[in-house]
Amino acid sequence: MKKKLTVAEDPAEMVPTDSTNEKQDEEAPLKAKRSKPEGADGEEVVYQPVKLSRSDLYRPPTAEELNQLKEAESLFHCSLLKMKMEELLKEVALRERRKQQIDSFIQTITKLLQAVPDSPEVEVSDLSWLSGAVKIPFLLVPKTSKGKFHMAPPASVDLIGSYPLGTCIKPRVMADLAVTIPADILHPKDVINQRYPRKRALYLAGLAQYLTSSSDIGTMRYSCLHGNRLRPVLLLTPPGKDSSSFTVRVHACPPPGFFKPSRFHPQRNNIRTEWYTGLQTSQSESSEPPTPHYNSSVLGDLLPRAHLQFLSAVSSQCSAFADGVALLKVWLRQRELDQGAGCFNGFLASMLLAYLLTTHRISNTMTAYQLLRNSLNFLASTDLTVNGISLAKDPDSTAPSLAEFHSAFQVVFVDPSGHLNMCADMTACTYKQLQHEASVSIQFWDNPTVDGFHALLMTPKPMIRTSDHVFQLCDLVKLQFSCKKLNLLSELMDHSGNYVQTVLPFILSLLQQGLGQRICLLTHSLSPDPEWSVESEAPKYKAQPPLSFGLLLRPELAASVLERGPPADSPKAAEFRQLWGFRSELRRFQDGAITEAVLWDGKSTCQKRLVPRQIITHLLQLHAALPDSCVRYVAAMVDDVIQIGNEVPSTGEEESLLVVQSYDDLSRKLWRLEGLPLSITSVQGAHPALRYTQVFPPQPLKLDYSFFDREKTQRSLVPKDGKPCPAYITPITVICHMEGSGKWPHDRLAIRHIRTAFHIKLGELLKKHHNYTCRPSPTHLDVWKDGLVFRIQVAYHREPQVLRESVNAEGLLVVRDNEEAQALEMATIHKPLLTSTLHGLQQQHPCFGAVCRLAKRWLGAQLFSEDITEDTADLLVASLFLQPAPFTPPGSPQVGFLRFLHLLSSFDWRNNPLIVNLNNHLTAADYTEIKNDFMASRESLPVMFIATPKDKKLSMWTKRAPCVQMLQRVVVVAAESLKVVERQLMDGTQMQDVRVAMRPPLDAYDVLIHLNPKQVPLLSQAVDPPTVTFSRGVVTSGLAQSGGALPVIDYNPVSLYLTELREAFGDLALFFCDPYGGTVIAVLWKPKAFIPAPFKTSQVSARRVEVRGEEVNTVPNVEAILEDFQVMGQGLVKSIEARTEKWSF
Amino acid sequence: MAPSKKKHASNQPCIIPGGFTVLSLQFSSDSVSQHKLYVKEHRVRTEKSSHRPLDRTLFVLNIPPYCSVAVVKDLFSQFGSVQSVELRDHPGSFKDSEPKLSKFFKPAEKQGFKVGYIVFQNSTSITAAKSHPHDAPLVVCTEQHPVKTGVEKWIQQYTESFVQPEKLQKLVDYFMEDYDKQKEEEAERQKKEAEQQQEDEEGWVTVSRGQKGTKARPHSEAANRRTLQKELKKKKRKELMNFYTWQHKNTQKEHIAELRKKFEEDKQRIALLRAQRKFKPY
Structure with a gap:
């Protein structure tokens, strides 16, 4: 048996590596067979338990089938991954039909190009031969240029790049066409002073001018290769409806070997200062600054054919090469690393694989999956910014050494010729980002509890959702001043005037230095390749979209207000002072040290969170002459919807802490109480405020007694009729377990009474020892303490068991689960446990609470809080922190909120359970078990299935809600909100109001009940707080006290009204309301209830009869119901808006 | 209308x-x-x-x-x-x-x-x-x-929900007294029944069907189930598995059927994902 298994394993591993035709033939029919049944059930998207007929199941197996089954059994996960990869590759690969289209289009173009007519020779600076319809794709700065130019048919037209190599993938299909400029147009000295690049641009313009007259070409645009303005390209699309399906990119190249590669040594100068500045200088050629970037961009034009040959040779050795490159490209694309200036593009990906293959780090027989894995591993472990790599086997003597490359470039990856650094434009930060992504990906892949395939290849990672803080440099033209300030003339010459690319590395290193330990990664967006029509001038550098920078924070250090420098007398102090400028000052610390230090402003957590912003704006202003207005800091922009506090803006961290401290004090006092008949075994909080996730944490209140009526017997406060509804006081639930004892009765009613007795006793003791005002009732004890109300519930651990037991007719003691027992267990066991667990999570991740609050604020505002309850929302957010793949745990509330919306909108609830591994209690085996159980009984489980270590099979938090329809709506609204918020955050030109995502669309509802704001106690928490405010019996000055009359607790007319409405009309309609200050109740009729139903005594509530002969049907009595809305909400309801025009009955 | x-x-x-x-x-x-x-x-x-x-x-x-x-x-x-x-x-x-x-x-x-x-x-x-x-x-x-409806009613409800602790305590005491009395009576009754089954002075024992709930065996569902399981276990121990050739063949057949079913399920799962276009990366 053992031996058989290993034998079966081998072919599975080898299938893709074995490239003989025979093997492929064998696989083809197998695939066909597999796809057959799928065609039949292609439409239905429901998972149904497989039903095989008896004869199918028990027919004698053939040897081949037996092997296949064994393989599937032993390699299930491996083969599932294999199947997934195959499917993914199928999705991105070019179809045969598309290839034919491309081939034929390329043929037409080639034919056209070969017929380009000659033109008379003119000076390079003379552009008169170009008709007005076509412009030269080049920024002619400085204007003067020497040399002659004339048009001539190309020496040759060849396919280069990914298309002939077979590594071209969807989307953005590009076929590259190299057009060789005839040698007589060029001059060997043309490398100097941009003469060659200008001739190249002219040649392209000439081609474009000729092609405009052709009808075989759809659209024609200019672009430039990887944002490098020295290398413009011509983009051609086919005419007709295929125009968007692929693009042909025309490069102009010099004839191979036309320039000597040694001229492009990174230490050589090819742009003269005199020419560039237009000023007479006395510099000799040897003292001119080197121009490595210019050199490499010209050299890059010489080599594409050689590179293609090299890559084709490598790929013919390794059968999975193309697939491996495709996977790597998908991986890069999901991380936005494959496009723009200084990107790690598909070409580099192929070269990397080629490097790994030629250095035998990976073998030719590996599968695509293994290629991807190994290249990620290599990227994660190799730092190309320090130890560059080279593909050159035996470079000639003129080739520069690696050290020379390193001194000129930040990232070094040398091509097979040994002369070109293919990563010339890449910044160290981009490479570090790549490295970070690779190492994180490898970690996720090694973690058996993460769906690596989905996290690595299927999930996009846009910067706004990846980085904790994001900021943008808006006014790019201001970067010219930075160039001056930083004295970057020679670098600017090297980058041919591209001041953005010139300044970028300096800004990056400045920020890296200033932010230091606060961040673990600094990333920046890659400026996208500009595209413009052939009729317009090349766009200026300032026209490109703003540069975005992303920070990945270290949560424990990022918010520190103190930057402690070296001691005043140490030599490093000067450096520190230089960096921080006037903000640096000498400070004496408690340990006696006198050091240089910078102190940033920030009192509350929400202000401290923005310390990086202060640092960035200060440094940019000081060193790069970039004013405040240039920096658009995108963090904490959505936070103000949960902002409270009048003097110091706060997002609730401080308030929550106050509640928790008060609770800790109460719990200590409860433990110390003496004189109770049974001792207390545990005191646990069971309220979101005690785990920092209450949207608006309760604030200590001081009351204005004259505002209230008094209750006669106890002198407690009660709301006064006619006055605005008093401020809402949230009772904070605390569960207090009592010791088990034989004295507890074994009867549900008796237990209820004993608990009441405990409430009374606890109240008496708290009053006696601590003078707290208490109010005992059968279900709980309210304690008025520090301006807060705690609701203590005594619990007895055997009570759920007692509720489950009953004696049936035969006198048999049966144990039956029931809702009452479940609800009690939920309240006394699961909720306290969840609260303490999440409290722990908050200690690990300081922004957990804030993310929960933002998420719940959004749910409330979009009227979903009834369906996705507080506990569910907290669990969803917890999953973002516990299983962040492919991200790292959120480091700011905003990014957490965006990921929450993304989770809601993209998670496949139908086919997957969401597993929240609280406290890391679940092992990989548990995960499999949960998934298997889930698949086996999907239909009977809640639509939103959340498993936790204590609840692997039932998903108790989502059992009641949401239903399928509501979940669908949540998904749609979340996707839309995410889109809106991200667009607003990343696009500075748009109207800035992120609250748009918090305003629910009300046009979908049938009836709107408008409430009287006077009676809505939480009015000030509304998304758009109204300008009018009402006195609600609260004194703002003075400290909150503990004794005195009991305030009005838990009195909220809106929720009372909603309860009544739901109880009365729950089977006819759904009621939605924003619990945080909503002044509208939206009503949606249930369509089913409006179908006339036969008269039944059990179903006549709020219905009227329609008699037709002997048939009696009932329909809802809508007029009366609408009037009931008014009657039941007397005093609260302002108006009722019935949108009759929408009703379809 | x-x-x-x-x-x-x-x-x-x-x-x-x-x-x-x-x-x-x-x-x-x-x-x-x-x-x-x-x-x-x-x-x-x-x-x-x-x-x-x-x-x-x-x-x-x-x-x-x-x-x-x-x-x-x-x-x-x-x-x-x-x-x-x-x-x-x-x-x-x-x-x-x-x-x-x-x-x-x-x-x-x-x-x-x-x-x-x-x-x-x-x-x-x-x-x-x-x-x-x-x-x-x-x-x-x-x-x-x-x-009264609406706000007036809710204020009234809120006011009426107050109860003095002393009154509440009294309610609890009354109830618990009742409950204790009931318990005592119950205990008394059980004791009497037990006494009935004791020997009387002359050494005679009255044997009756007795009240429910006084049987020697614990009378609960869980206990019943436990006994049933014990019996089953006993039975199983006596049974011979894989003794006859047909038994052996049967288990093998079952195993293959199980594998086939699983294979089909996996295939269907993949087909389902594919049908939902879950493999489109962007």
């Missing part, structure tokens, strides 16, 4: 098939719309309870949530004096299993539409109610008997 209503001349009761009379009810005199109550004499073959005498009980459907027992009593006293009113969520037989509890210990009642059983003093009242004209609505809230 439905066209069928118009057929009835005014001052006529409206009777729908099924024997229910339709009564109109509106909240106050200036209300524009009306709820319909459906009333019928209470007639159930198996009614045993004396709380709902067959000849004097009116069965009312669709009582709106703002009508409390007092309001209903008030509304229907125009047909004759009302003896008692019982409001329930669903129609059903009378239940009196719950012991008498003070209102503070009762679970909160649902405030939805109710069905009512109204017991009149006189059986003639039923006929009066049933012949009440359809277009003369009952009015809930009148000047004499105002009914």
